Amino acid sequence: MGPNWVAFKTLFTSLDLDVVVPDPTNREAIKIGVKYSPEFVCFPFKATLGDFVSAIKKGADTLVMAIDCGPCRFGFYHAVQERLLHDMGYKNVSVIPLDQADLLEFKWVKTLQDLSGRRDLFIYSKFVKAVIFFLKKAKLLNDIQTAEGVFRAYERNQGDTTRIFNDMLLKLDEANTLSELRNFKKVIKEDFNNLDIDKSRSPLRVGLSGEIHISLEPYVNLDIRRKLGEMGVEIHQSLSLYDWVVHKFHLNYHRKWLEHLSHPYLPMDIGGECVWVLGEYIDKAKAGFDGFVHEYPFTCMPEVTARTIITNKLKKIYDLPIIYFSFDEHADAEGGFRTRIEAFVDLITDRRKQEIMKNAKFQANDNKKIYPHYGDNFYNECTQLLHT
Ligand code: SF4
Structure with a gap:
């Protein structure tokens, strides 16, 4: 989902997992998703299936898919996608459901534990760090989106805001200490403030x-x-x-x-x-x-x-x-x-x-x-x- 790979990447790297970020969604991924999905399934199902194949081709063997208990089709995505991937010949990949129906039920903790493959006490401190970093990066992505939505309407040179936005994602991806994350709001404001705007x-x-x-x-x-x-x-x-x-x-x-x-x-x-x-x-x-x-x-x-x-x-x-x-x-x-x-x-x-x-x-x-x-x-x- 767009720039949100930055937050998800930090969630899993903080648990010492190797993370494979799929290529940004593209025509090829959509083509694959459409080809192998049931025709009338929702479009996000097809797009994410294509993204999964992109990740598998880059070396991923475990895929994580959010699920919900909602009344629509989202709750079935992971199970059907796993079967389709097996039918497509990717027999050894597994799609792990990450239950987000109610995060206060903390089912996601068990999923993260299973993914990390560890139960020792040391891993709990990593969980705390992973969740804090995930939430902080997600909040900063939210702020970047807010700033981008406002500043672009004032930019004098078309494309400047997009360039700052893309640079900032890379900077946020590289910010991996608490102090860097605490100061990042300042970075967002400074960078956007340098934009040539028509007030x-x-x-x-x-x-x-x-x-x-x-x-x-x-x-x-x-x-x-x-x-x-x-x-x-x-x-x-x-x-x-x-x-x-x-x-x-x-x-x-x-x-x-x-x-x-x-x-x-x-x-x-x-x-x-x-x-x-x-x-x-x-x-x-x-x-x-x-x-x-x-x-x-x-x-x-x-x-x-x-x-x-x-x-x-x-x-x-x-x-x-x-x-x-x-x-x-x-x-x-x-x-x-x-x-x-x-x-x-x-x-x-x-x-x-x-x-x-x-x-x-x-x-x-x-x-x-x-x-x-x-x-x-x-x-x-x-x-x-x-x-x-
Ligand atoms: S909200 Fe439900 S019905 Fe709509 S695209 Fe998502 S899964 Fe499909």
């Missing part, structure tokens, strides 16, 4: 949410964050690996707020990100955003349900412009994709102009829309950097 801009604000694999893996979502950012749009995406893990530890109060918002329309978790997508849509509408993007895999039941509720109900109440993207192995037509995004950005630009024309406060503010205060602490630190 006079007033970017459109767009919220982005959807199914987790599609939202976090840029190859499968056709790098939608970068494309929107390069059109001068500020991206707000609270969904990240860290956001998910903290939720599974029952400590994610932002998600609880989103559940509260979506409860009148969907009172239970039906899998995927459905409940939280509805909450995000309402939350962003209330925060005066200009638009919303919902991305999900073709045939994903929970996300299609979210789309239907937004279209038939929420859109009529909150009137926040929304665009939907359903991705699968056929969704690689760059031209059509770009045209749809451009049309959406044109539409929300026009809508904002109308808003400004009707609002005396916005006109007095140099014809710029005033947005309510929004975002987490790190987002606010980033906007301070932008405006000082």
Whole structure:
């Protein structure tokens, strides 16, 4: 899932395991995944099967796949993928399920123990280190994503933010002491602060949410964050690996707020990100955003349900412009994709102009829309950097 290999790598190297990072998801991996998967299975199943083959070809013999007890198909991924890999001739590989249904049940500790192959007392101190480093890196990846979403909308030279983002992943991968990780937030701010930006801009604000694999893996979502950012749009995406893990530890109060918002329309978790997508849509509408993007895999039941509720109900109440993207192995037509995004950005630009024309406060503010205060602490630190 995109840059999150950095956090997972640290989790397993801290347990003295050799880690094979598969190549970034690519056309070849998707082709293999599609060829060997059941036709109507979800797209993330196919993409991750292709990633597994990539890792096996680089020498991996043990694969770890998260599982959930959710009402959708995610709970079956690991078992079916292992059988498929055996059928493909990779008889000696095993796919270990990493149970993340409720992290406070600590089933994952047993999985890590089994993977490390050790039960001695010394290994427990390594567990603690592995989990702390994993969480810290996941949080820093979340902060990098926040900064990238904001700064790209202000960059003067297209591609600068992407370059800083990629360099930063390598730096984070190499940061392997607690003091380096404690100071890393400073590194993020310093690096982004060196970007050549145009402070006079007033970017459109767009919220982005959807199914987790599609939202976090840029190859499968056709790098939608970068494309929107390069059109001068500020991206707000609270969904990240860290956001998910903290939720599974029952400590994610932002998600609880989103559940509260979506409860009148969907009172239970039906899998995927459905409940939280509805909450995000309402939350962003209330925060005066200009638009919303919902991305999900073709045939994903929970996300299609979210789309239907937004279209038939929420859109009529909150009137926040929304665009939907359903991705699968056929969704690689760059031209059509770009045209749809451009049309959406044109539409929300026009809508904002109308808003400004009707609002005396916005006109007095140099014809710029005033947005309510929004975002987490790190987002606010980033906007301070932008405006000082
Ligand atoms: S959330 Fe959607 S894509 Fe993911 S396993 Fe469930 S149905 Fe499939």
